[in-house]
Amino acid sequence: MYSKTYTAPLALAALLLAPAAQAQEQVVKIGVSSPLSGSNAFAGKDNENGVRLAVEELNAKKMTIGGKPVRFELRAEDDQGDPKAGVIVAQKFADAGVKYVLGPYNSGVAIPASRVYNDNGIVMSTVGTNPKITQSGYKRVFRIVASDTQAGAAMAQHAASALKLKNVGVIDDRTAFGQGVAMEFVKQARKAGIKVAGHEYTTDKATDFAAILTKLKSQKVDAIFFGGYAPQAAPMARQMKALGLNAKLLGGDTLCSPEMAKLGGDAVGENVLCAQGGAILDRQAGGPAFEARYTQRFKRKPDVYAPSFYDQTMFIAQAMKTTNSTDPAVVAQALHTQTYKGVVGTYAYDAAGNMKQSAVTIYTFRNGAPAPVSQ
Numbered sequence: 001m002y003s004k005t006y007t008a009p010l011a012l013a014a015l016l017l018a019p020a021a022q023a024q025e026q027v028v029k030i031g032v033s034s035p036l037s038g039s040n041a042f043a044g045k046d047n048e049n050g051v052r053l054a055v056e057e058l059n060a061k062k063m064t065i066g067g068k069p070v071r072f073e074l075r076a077e078d079d080q081g082d083p084k085a086g087v088i089v090a091q092k093f094a095d096a097g098v099k100y101v102l103g104p105y106n107s108g109v110a111i112p113a114s115r116v117y118n119d120n121g122i123v124m125s126t127v128g129t130n131p132k133i134t135q136s137g138y139k140r141v142f143r144i145v146a147s148d149t150q151a152g153a154a155m156a157q158h159a160a161s162a163l164k165l166k167n168v169g170v171i172d173d174r175t176a177f178g179q180g181v182a183m184e185f186v187k188q189a190r191k192a193g194i195k196v197a198g199h200e201y202t203t204d205k206a207t208d209f210a211a212i213l214t215k216l217k218s219q220k221v222d223a224i225f226f227g228g229y230a231p232q233a234a235p236m237a238r239q240m241k242a243l244g245l246n247a248k249l250l251g252g253d254t255l256c257s258p259e260m261a262k263l264g265g266d267a268v269g270e271n272v273l274c275a276q277g278g279a280i281l282d283r284q285a286g287g288p289a290f291e292a293r294y295t296q297r298f299k300r301k302p303d304v305y306a307p308s309f310y311d312q313t314m315f316i317a318q319a320m321k322t323t324n325s326t327d328p329a330v331v332a333q334a335l336h337t338q339t340y341k342g343v344v345g346t347y348a349y350d351a352a353g354n355m356k357q358s359a360v361t362i363y364t365f366r367n368g369a370p371a372p373v374s375q
Contacts, residue, residue, distance in 0.1 A: 024068045024069065025068065025069045025070070025071055026065060026066075026068050026069070026070045026071070026326055027070075027071050027072075027073050028070055028071070028072050028073065028099070028100070028320075028326050029073050029075060029096065029097055029098040029099060029100070030051060030055060030072055030073065030074050030075070030098070030100050030101075030102065030313065031074075031075050031076070031077065031093040031096075031098040031100065031101040031102070031103075031122075032047060032048045032051050032074065032075070032076040032077070032101070032102050032103055032309075033077055033079045033086060033089050033090065033093070033101055033102075033103035033104045033105075033109070033113065034047045034048055034076070034078070034079060034103045034104065034105045035078065035079060035080055035081035035105060035106065036048070036076065036077075036078035036080075037078050037080060038080055038081055039229070039231035040081050040105070040106075040229055040230075040231065042257070042259045042303065043105055043254075043257065043259075043303060043304065043305070044078070044081075044105055046302060046303035046304065046305065046306045047102065047103060047105055047127070047305055047306065047309050048076045049294065049297075049298050049302070049306055050102075050294075050302065050305065050306030050307060050308070050309035050310040050313075051074060051076075051102045051309045051310065051313050052074055052076075053293065053294055053297055053298075053306075053310055054309075054310045054313035054314050054317075055072045055073075055074045055313065056297075058072050058313075058314075058317050059071060059072055063317065063320075063321065065320050065321065065324060065325065065326055066324050066325065066326075070320070070326065072317075075093070075096065075098060077089040077092060077093070079103070079104055079105075079106075079109050079113075081105070081106045081108075081109060081204075082109065083108050083109050083111075083112050083113075085109075086104050086106075086109030086110070086112065086113040087112050087113055087116055089113070090113040090116035090117055090120075090122075091116055093117075093122065094116065094117075094120035094122060098122065099121070099122055099123065099326075099328040100122065100123045100125075100316055100328065100331075101117060101122055101123070101124050101125070102125050102309050102312060102313060103124075103125075103126060103127075103309075104126055104128060105126075105127060105128070105305070106128060106175070106176070106177060107128035107129055107130035107132075107133060107148075107175070107176040107177040107180060108128075108130075108175045108176035108177060109128070110124075110126045110128035110130075110133050111128070111130065111132055111133055111176055114126075114133060114136060114138055114141050115136070115138075117138075117140065117141070118136070118138040118139075118140060118141065121140070121328055121329065122140065122328060123140045123142070123316070123328045123331060123332050123335075124138075124140060124141045124142065125142045125144050125309075125312045125316075126141070126142070126143055126144065127143070127144060127145045127253075127277075127305045127308060127309070128143065128176075128177065129143070129145065129146065129147050129148045129151060129177060129180065129181060129252065129253065129277070130147075130148055130176045130177055130179075130180035131147050131148060131149055131180065132176070132180075134147075134352045134353045134354050135352070137352075138353070139332055139333075139336075139353075140328060140329075140332040141353045142312070142335060142349055142353040143353055143354050143355065144308050144309070144311070144312045144347065144355070145253070145277035145278055145305070145308055145355065145358060146253075146277030146278070146355065146358035146359075146360050147277075147354060147358075148177070148180040148181040148183075148184045148252070149184050150277065150358060150360055151181060151184070151252050151253060151275040151276070151277060151360055152180075152181050152182075152183070152184025152185040152187070152188055152252070152275070153184060153185075153188040154275045154360035154362065155185055155225070155250055155251075155252070155273070155274075155275040155362065156184075156185050156187075156188030156189040156191075156192055156194070157188065157192060158273070158275070158362050159189060159192070159194060159223060159225075159250060160189070160192035160193060160194055161192075162362075162373075163223070163248065163273075165194055165222050165223050165248075166194060166195060166222060167194070167195045167197050167219070167220060167221050167222055168189060168194055168195070168196060168197065168221055168222065168223045168224065168225055168250075169196075169197050169198050169199075169200065169216035169219060169221040169223075169224045169225070169247075170182050170185065170186055170196060170198070170199040170200070170224070170225045170226075170227070171199075171200045171201070171202060171209070171212060171216075171224060171225070171226050171227070171228070171236075172199070172201060172202075172226070172227035172228060173201075173202050173203055173204040173206070173226075173227060173228035173229070173232060174201055174202070174203060174204070175204050175228070175229075177227070177228075177229075177252070177254070178204070178226075178227035178228040178229075179227060180227070181227045181251075181252040182199070182225060182226075182227030183227075185225045185227070185250075186199065186225075189225075197216065197219040197220075197221050198215065198216060198219055198221075200212045200215065200216065202228070202232065204228060204229060204232060206232060207232070207235050208239075209232075209235070209236045209239050210239055210243070213236070213239055213240055213243055213245055214243060216245070216247075217243060217244075217245045217247075221247050222247050222248070223247050223248040223249070223250055224236075224240070224247055224248070224249055224250065225250040225251065226249060226250070226251045226255070227251070227252065228251070228254070229254045229255075230254055230255055230257050230259045230260040230263065231259075231263065233249065233251055233254075233255050233260060233264075233272075234259075234260055234262075234263030234264035234267075234268065235263070235264075236249065237249050237264045237267040237268050237271070237272060238264055238265065238267040240267070241267040247271075248271050248272070248273060249271060249272045249273075250272075250273050250274070251272075251273075251274045251275075252274060252275055252276075253274065253275065253276040253277060253304060253305075254274075254304075255272065255274035256274040256275075256276040256304055256363045256370050257303050257304050257370070258301070258303065258368070258369055258370065259303070260272065260274075260365065260370075261365050261368040261369060261370075262368070268365050268368075269364075269365050269366070270364045270365065270366065272364060272365050273362060273363065273364050273373070274362070274363050274364075274370075275360050275361070275362055275363075276304060276360065276361050276363060276370075277308075277355075277358050277359070277360055277361075278307070278308060278344045278345055278358065278359060278360075278361065279344055279345045279359045279361065280361055280372045281302070281307055281343070281344055284343055284344055284345070286342075286343040287307075287343055287344065289343075290302075290307060290310065290343040290344075294306060294310075307342070307343050307344035308342075308344060310342070310343065311340065311342030311343060311344060311345070311347060312342075312347065314340065314342060315335065315338075315340035315342065315347050316331060316335070318338070318340055319331045319334035319335050319338060322334060322338065335349055336349050336350075336351065336353075345358070345359060
C-alpha cells in the first residue's frame with residue numbers, strides 16, 4: 001500500500017527532473033568551413049578531421065563551464081574554396097547559431113567571410129595566410145599559422161643561403177593566397193640578391209603550363225616559385241620534367257602535402273621544396289601520440305593542417321574553461337591574452353590575431369612523403 005502511495009510520486013518527480021537536468025546542458029556549436037569537394041577536398045577533409053578529433057576528445061572529458069555540462073557539436077560545410085560559397089556558408093553558420101568557426105582554408109574565402117563572421121559575433125580561426133585577413137581590425141579573427149610574409153621570407157632565405165639560387169622564375173595562380181605568397185617571395189628574394197627573371201600567371205583550375213614553363217626555361221632559371229595549390233603544382237612538376245627543365249620547384253604550405261607526391265609521381269622528389277608554418281609534428285612532445293590517435297580514428301595520417309585545427313579547438317576550450325564562459329566575446333579576449341601549448345607548437349596571438357611567433361619549416365619530398373630539411 002505504502003509502496004504504491006509513495007513510490008509513484010517519487011518516480012514522477014524523477015521523470016520531471018530529468019528534462020530539467022538535460023536542459024542545463026550547454027551546446028557549443030563548432031563550425032568547419034573548408035573545401036570538401038573539388039581538387040582541394042583532401043585538405044578540407046583533413047582540416048575537418050582535426051577539429052572532429054578535438055571535439056570527440058572534449059566531449060569524452062565531459063567538461064563543465066559555469067557549473068553546467070558542455071557538449072560540443074560539430075557542423076562541417078563545403079565552401080568549395082570559392083569566395084561566394086564561403087560567404088554563404090558563413091551566413092548559414094550565423095543563422096544556425098554557430099559561434100566558433102575553424103576555417104576557411106583558402107585566403108580568398110577567408111577575406112570576405114571574415115566580415116560576416118565579425119558582424120555576427122563569431123570567432124573565426126583560419127589557416128589562410130594572406131596578410132589582409134588580419135588587417136581589418138576584427139577582434140575575433142585569428143590566423144593559427146604563419147602568414148605569407150613569414151612563409152615567403154623563409155623560402156626566399158632558404159633559396160639564397162642553402163640552395164645558392166641566382167635566377168628564379170615566379171608563377172602565381174591569381175588567388176589571394178597565390179598572389180600573396182608569391183609577392184612576399186619576390187620581395188624577399190630580391191633583398192637576398194636573387195634575380196627574378198619573370199613573373200607569370202595562371203589560374204587555380206589550369207592543368208597545362210607548357211607555354212609558361214617553356215618561356216621560363218628560355219630564361220635559364222634555376223628554380224621556379226609557384227604561388228598556388230598542389231593540384232596545379234603536381235602537373236607543373238611533371239611538365240617541367242617532360243620539358244627537360246632541370247630547375248627546382250618551390251612553393252608555400254599548400255605544396256607540403258602527401259597529395260603533391262601522389263599527384264606528381266616520380267616528378268616530385270628533392271627537386272620540390274615548400275615552406276610550411278608550424279613545427280615538425282613528429283619532433284614535438286605530443287606529436288607522435290596525436291598522429292597515432294588521428295590515424296586510428298580516420299584510417300589515414302594527418303595532412304598539413306589537421307594538427308593546427310586540433311590545437312586551436314583545444315585552445316578555444318581552454319579559454320572557455322579559464323574564463324568560465326562560452327560567450328565568444330569573452331573567449332576571443334582570452335585567446336588574445338592566453339597561451340596554449342599544442343601538439344604542433346605554442347599558440348599566442350597579437351592584437352590583430354596573428355601568431356606572435358610561428359615556426360616555419362622547409363620541406364622536400366622523399367619516398368613520396370614530405371620530409372623536413374630545416375626549421
